[in-house]
Amino acid sequence: MSDTARTPETLPFGRRVRRFMADRPLIPLIILLIGLVVVLEILRPGIVNERWVANTIKFAIPLAILAGCQTMTMLTGGIDLSVGVIATMSAFIMATQVGTHDPAIAILISLVPAALIGLANGIGVGIFRVHPLIMTLGMSLIGTGVLQVYQRTVIATGSSIPDILAWLGTGRTYGVPNALALFVPLALLIIFILRRTGFGRLLYAVGDNEKATRIAGVHYWKVIVALYVLSGLLAGVAGLLYVGLIKAPSLSLAVPLLLPSVAAAVIGGTSIFGGRGGYTGTIIGALILTVLATLLTILQMPEGSRRILFGLIILAVTAAYIRITEDS
Amino acid sequence: MTSDLLLEATGIAKNYGAVAALRNASLSLRPGEVHALMGANGAGKSTLVKILTGAIRHDAGTILIRGQARDVNSPADARRAGLVSVYQEPALIPDLDVAANLRLTGTPVPPFRKWVEELGIPDLDMRETVRNIPLAVLRVLDLARALAIEPDVLLLDEMTAALPANLAERVIDVIKRQRETGRSVIFISHRLLEISALCDRATVLRDGETVGVVDMAPGADEKIVELMLGAPAEKARAIVRKADAAPAEGAPAAAPRLRVSGLRVGTKLEDVSFDLRDGEVLGVVALEGQGQDELFEALAGMRRASGGTIAVDGREVRFRHPADAIAEGLALVPGNRTDGLLMQRSVKENIALPFSAPVKAWGPIDRKMERKEVDGAIARLQIDTRAQSEVQRLSGGNQQKVTIARWIATGARTILCFDPTRGIDIRTKREIYQLLRDLAGQGHSVLLYTSELEEVQLVCDRAVVIFSGRVVDILPAEIADEPALMRAAYGLARADAGATPGAETVVGAPS
Numbered sequence: 001m002s003d004t005a006r007t008p009e010t011l012p013f014g015r016r017v018r019r020f021m022a023d024r025p026l027i028p029l030i031i032l033l034i035g036l037v038v039v040l041e042i043l044r045p046g047i048v049n050e051r052w053v054a055n056t057i058k059f060a061i062p063l064a065i066l067a068g069c070q071t072m073t074m075l076t077g078g079i080d081l082s083v084g085v086i087a088t089m090s091a092f093i094m095a096t097q098v099g100t101h102d103p104a105i106a107i108l109i110s111l112v113p114a115a116l117i118g119l120a121n122g123i124g125v126g127i128f129r130v131h132p133l134i135m136t137l138g139m140s141l142i143g144t145g146v147l148q149v150y151q152r153t154v155i156a157t158g159s160s161i162p163d164i165l166a167w168l169g170t171g172r173t174y175g176v177p178n179a180l181a182l183f184v185p186l187a188l189l190i191i192f193i194l195r196r197t198g199f200g201r202l203l204y205a206v207g208d209n210e211k212a213t214r215i216a217g218v219h220y221w222k223v224i225v226a227l228y229v230l231s232g233l234l235a236g237v238a239g240l241l242y243v244g245l246i247k248a249p250s251l252s253l254a255v256p257l258l259l260p261s262v263a264a265a266v267i268g269g270t271s272i273f274g275g276r277g278g279y280t281g282t283i284i285g286a287l288i289l290t291v292l293a294t295l296l297t298i299l300q301m302p303e304g305s306r307r308i309l310f311g312l313i314i315l316a317v318t319a320a321y322i323r324i325t326e327d328s
Numbered sequence: 329m330t331s332d333l334l335l336e337a338t339g340i341a342k343n344y345g346a347v348a349a350l351r352n353a354s355l356s357l358r359p360g361e362v363h364a365l366m367g368a369n370g371a372g373k374s375t376l377v378k379i380l381t382g383a384i385r386h387d388a389g390t391i392l393i394r395g396q397a398r399d400v401n402s403p404a405d406a407r408r409a410g411l412v413s414v415y416q417e418p419a420l421i422p423d424l425d426v427a428a429n430l431r432l433t434g435t436p437v438p439p440f441r442k443w444v445e446e447l448g449i450p451d452l453d454m455r456e457t458v459r460n461i462p463l464a465v466l467r468v469l470d471l472a473r474a475l476a477i478e479p480d481v482l483l484l485d486e487m488t489a490a491l492p493a494n495l496a497e498r499v500i501d502v503i504k505r506q507r508e509t510g511r512s513v514i515f516i517s518h519r520l521l522e523i524s525a526l527c528d529r530a531t532v533l534r535d536g537e538t539v540g541v542v543d544m545a546p547g548a549d550e551k552i553v554e555l556m557l558g559a560p561a562e563k564a565r566a567i568v569r570k571a572d573a574a575p576a577e578g579a580p581a582a583a584p585r586l587r588v589s590g591l592r593v594g595t596k597l598e599d600v601s602f603d604l605r606d607g608e609v610l611g612v613v614a615l616e617g618q619g620q621d622e623l624f625e626a627l628a629g630m631r632r633a634s635g636g637t638i639a640v641d642g643r644e645v646r647f648r649h650p651a652d653a654i655a656e657g658l659a660l661v662p663g664n665r666t667d668g669l670l671m672q673r674s675v676k677e678n679i680a681l682p683f684s685a686p687v688k689a690w691g692p693i694d695r696k697m698e699r700k701e702v703d704g705a706i707a708r709l710q711i712d713t714r715a716q717s718e719v720q721r722l723s724g725g726n727q728q729k730v731t732i733a734r735w736i737a738t739g740a741r742t743i744l745c746f747d748p749t750r751g752i753d754i755r756t757k758r759e760i761y762q763l764l765r766d767l768a769g770q771g772h773s774v775l776l777y778t779s780e781l782e783e784v785q786l787v788c789d790r791a792v793v794i795f796s797g798r799v800v801d802i803l804p805a806e807i808a809d810e811p812a813l814m815r816a817a818y819g820l821a822r823a824d825a826g827a828t829p830g831a832e833t834v835v836g837a838p839s
Contacts, residue, residue: 197692219687
């Protein structure tokens, strides 16, 4: 508490910076991303080249798509913890079906369970009002079980990755990862949905004040069911892309991406309490996490300490980011 | 300058971003004084109270308590210094029961119970979950909790705004007794009558500055209004009733816009029947908890009726969701502004919210159309949009306008306003009265519940009085003065006019 009168023009430098950041929350994220890349280059000179950039982008994209699921569900005050299992499921089903079906058909088949799990999530959260955390966690357990049963039925089938997915997942054209051909339109679509469509508006609105949306005539369950189906489908697509990158379908393929997907959305400035956030920040969040993972790998630490450090950095970044951008 | 002042604040300033909530506010409080803090909405009253009680920090200025500069950095500090406040919104935790809330704040229970009883609630169940307690009772509990600590200075922000007349009287009695024991009260209210009956002095804020301190004496209220408005006061009555030169005379044969017959909802609303005509403002008058909440919720589709019928334009309708009511043109402006608004979203998104509600409108937004509708509604309601990026930065009056603007932009034909002027300054109140009349003039119908009885004659064509879940009287505005309404609201029958409960009373054009 000070006794000097302050007008907005004479704010101290720190507060002005803060206000600037609060108005443009992407800037601190971009600064952090660049900072991490610089640190990496200092620690291992020459590592940052065209090939490294392309690789980083390739690995960041499936994460960014899964984080898109988190962003959209978190805007409504929810979360989707089933995305890891959904992605794994789609990848595994596609890889085992491609032997007996055309790749396009196999891909379509593989997205059906993704949509169904999303539908179940949506019905549970939107109609029966199960907390999204419990609902999606429960569905991911069910999904894991179903996948194990499914695995027995196709045990003799063997698996393969269609060329198109391998091309998308790992290929580069003139040095540019092919995955961008899928991701750029997808990201633009998500951003468009969030900013310029009635559905996107409702996601923010429901997360801000559900009662107000009800008074305004919004059917909560319709929004939520559509949202979780969309989230399931996106997770399925992410799984297909990821298996094209990893090339080894397994029963736990994309599960390790689950927590980073939540972290990417949170680092990207989406509030888990709903109503605030956007997809652009999430994409940068996914890039930050990917670069961070590389950084920790080249430090040649044991796995345990690497994980501890990874967790600590995510917590620190999130806390700092909220302090910087939240209007005091 | 040590003096006998209990509290002295000078040159208080507070900025929220680029918006200055307070520029140069001052306030001095003598011991044993009831001091009114007055000002239009957004003048900075609530901000000043929050600064005095340490809930927020000020950017500049000094606060002296008993002549000594004191850093009040938290409500706990303020409490130690003898300052306790009751804010505009209830400050009890909804999921706990009353007893647990008291333990949480370390409030001694026996004095609390004593005060609750004195304030007119004899049978409070301490184990009732706060969520289930009506707003008016919560306000009283908040007050009792503050009184139980025996503060030297009690700050009451819009204490009586949500209270029915009987509870408001008790509150005022208690405040008077505080004064007799040498304690002081800072009292914020928009009810001038209350202020002039109760207060000793009034500090008037305008645009974050103290523009005058008025000794309460006959004629002082005119002066306060002048100071608040920054211009000589006009008579509200004249403004509004002028617009009401010709009340709508719906063709007698035509079905009314809304016909409610024998409506029963929950346990409170038992049997309510009335007609709402095209172009009519129909007042609903009731003491707290007589079923008016249930009536509005049923009409807005927020909850289902358990008996009786609702007919729109002669067709019987059933609402399972507010969307059904909106489709029939019935839209709710809820009593609690925070229930209706997306606080973190922009004015534009708040007004445009109903556009996106139907699934067929989930696609790309027609931004040109939206801009046009939203700008039209903003201009029509004269919403101050300086802080339009987030509705939570607007003043209460402007927030209320946003909830009304939404339905004007949507073109709802019947607007259900539940106490829309609660806690709003006089100037904005008048704008809202005028707006409701204008809407009626254009053929909209308005159902208006009001806790301020004088509003009935200012705005309404007729008034329905509800007592313990039943219609006890329907009066034309000309005879619905405060005593008549009060008598009816307490369930006392009108001596003249043989109005039986639920019966129509013919409204004549004022001559």
